Amino acid sequence: MTDAATSHMPTRRDPVLVWDIWVRLFHWALVVCIATAAVTGFVLGAPWITLHIASGLLAMALVAARIVWGFLGPTHARFRDFLRPPAEILSHLTGGDAGRHLGHNPAGGLMMLGLMAVVELLGIAGLTGLGGVLRTGPLLSLPYGIGEAGLELHEILAILLIVMILAHVAAAIFESRRSRENLVRSMVTGTKERRPGDHPGRNVVSRPRIALTVIALLAGLTVQVWQRDTGVPDGAPVAVLDEVFAEECTACHVAYHPSLLSGSEWQVIMANLDDHFVEDARLDDETNARITEWLVAHDASSAQTRPAHVFANARKDPTGRITETRAWDDLHENVAEETFLRAPIYSKLNCLACHADAETGWFSPFLIEIPKETSK
Ligand code: HEC
Numbered sequence: 227m228t229d230a231a232t233s234h235m236p237t238r239r240d241p242v243l244v245w246d247i248w249v250r251l252f253h254w255a256l257v258v259c260i261a262t263a264a265v266t267g268f269v270l271g272a273p274w275i276t277l278h279i280a281s282g283l284l285a286m287a288l289v290a291a292r293i294v295w296g297f298l299g300p301t302h303a304r305f306r307d308f309l310r311p312p313a314e315i316l317s318h319l320t321g322g323d324a325g326r327h328l329g330h331n332p333a334g335g336l337m338m339l340g341l342m343a344v345v346e347l348l349g350i351a352g353l354t355g356l357g358g359v360l361r362t363g364p365l366l367s368l369p370y371g372i373g374e375a376g377l378e379l380h381e382i383l384a385i386l387l388i389v390m391i392l393a394h395v396a397a398a399i400f401e402s403r404r405s406r407e408n409l410v411r412s413m414v415t416g417t418k419e420r421r422p423g424d425h426p427g428r429n430v431v432s433r434p435r436i437a438l439t440v441i442a443l444l445a446g447l448t449v450q451v452w453q454r455d456t457g458v459p460d461g462a463p464v465a466v467l468d469e470v471f472a473e474e475c476t477a478c479h480v481a482y483h484p485s486l487l488s489g490s491e492w493q494v495i496m497a498n499l500d501d502h503f504v505e506d507a508r509l510d511d512e513t514n515a516r517i518t519e520w521l522v523a524h525d526a527s528s529a530q531t532r533p534a535h536v537f538a539n540a541r542k543d544p545t546g547r548i549t550e551t552r553a554w555d556d557l558h559e560n561v562a563e564e565t566f567l568r569a570p571i572y573s574k575l576n577c578l579a580c581h582a583d584a585e586t587g588w589f590s591p592f593l594i595e596i597p598k599e600t601s602k
């Protein structure tokens with residue numbers, strides 16, 4: 227090599243574009259979505275479910291778009307650039323892989339695939355729970371048990387994702403130190419400095435128009451599927467309250483929907499109206515029989531809702547109250563004890579104060595609103 231050739235060699239300071247604008251936008255938009263979903267899911271709870279679902283769905287869409295870009299984007303955006311055979315990953319991890327990778331190194335590439343897969347699975351598990359347990363979204367016809375399993379998986383995957391993100395951040399910091407370059411900054415600016423001995427990526431041309439078309443088709447398809455399966459799902463609780471029940475059983479408290487208790491629990495309540503939670507709520511036999519029959523016919527086993535599954539047959543204290551069950555406590559652990567006592571709520575049993583749809587038996591998290599304190 228002559229001196230002239232050497233002087234034309236790329237110098238250490240030459241910047242080279244590694245992360246195109248779409249990869250960078252994807253990365254930081256995903257950070258925002260996952261952070262929002264994590265805070266609303268782990269900290270803020272049910273009243274934030276709309277934002278939680280929106281950020282989760284957006285994360286799924288971003289990853290789907292990134293997968294398309296992984297096949298059609300420029301050199302370092304492509305899976306082909308960073309998904310390496312196991313032997314290469316192993317050799318990288320054991321230090322046998324000397325050169326520097328401009329894009330993701332083999333271990334980082336595997337992590338990218340893992341993160342993308344977990345985000346999508348997490349979203350699918352969440353939609354399964356939304357469908358089976360909350361009877362909403364594209365999977366609302368799923369049986370309750372599957373929805374419940376989906377929610378459990380959703381939680382496990384959420385924790386796994388956080389652990390993986392921590393590992394990813396730790397690896398980025400470690401690699402930044404080791405290779406003396408700021409990898410976080412390069413995910414902002416998109417550039418890294420060229421160095422001698424870099425692994426040459428196999429140059430490919432990006433296909434933005436094809437990618438955009440594929441993404442638009444996927445988006446259209448998703449909207450189609452989404453719209454197909456909505457409406458009143460199977461196992462919706464009875465919507466219209468029996469008029470005699472509504473008249474007799476709402477004199478002292480809100481109408482407890484028949485789907486909140488099992489048939490046998492209703493029979494016990496109706497057989498003991500003379501000693502009804504310290505009140506005498508006795509009815510004539512004919513009215514009692516009519517109400518009992520209606521309650522039993524529309525009891526928890528007739529509804530596929532969350533309250534029907536968690537409150538009926540849950541172990542209740544001797545007073546038999548829904549609010550004295552573990553299940554009720556678990557669902558309300560985010561609500562302070564004082565909140566239930568203040569105006570205009572006054573009692574835990576005043577479900578309707580915070581659940582606008584209490585009398586329908588749904589108790590949808592989308593409709594929870596704790597009323598502001600009013601002067602007494
Ligand atoms: C005379 C007033 C009165 C009438 C009428 C009445 N209840 Fe009650 N009910 C009460 C009281 C008081 C409580 C206990 C609430 C409390 O402690 O705040 C109660 C509690 C309940 C609960 C328990 C809620 C829980 O925590 O699990 C159910 C269920 C219930 N009533 C059903 C009925 C039904 C069905 C009827 C109609 C047949 C009825 N009530 C009519 C006064 C009444």
Ligand code: HEC
Pocket residue numbers: 270271272273360532533548549557558559560561565566571573574575576577578579580581589590591594596
């Ligand atoms: C002070 C207001 C308040 C009252 C009164 C109240 N709830 Fe709730 N309820 C909440 C809040 C807030 C949540 C969501 C808690 C969370 O996860 O952050 C909730 C959650 C629930 C859920 C779970 C919703 C879901 O699917 O995420 C059910 C079911 C439920 N409540 C039933 C009841 C019943 C039954 C009563 C009456 C016996 C009742 N609640 C009374 C505030 C209230």
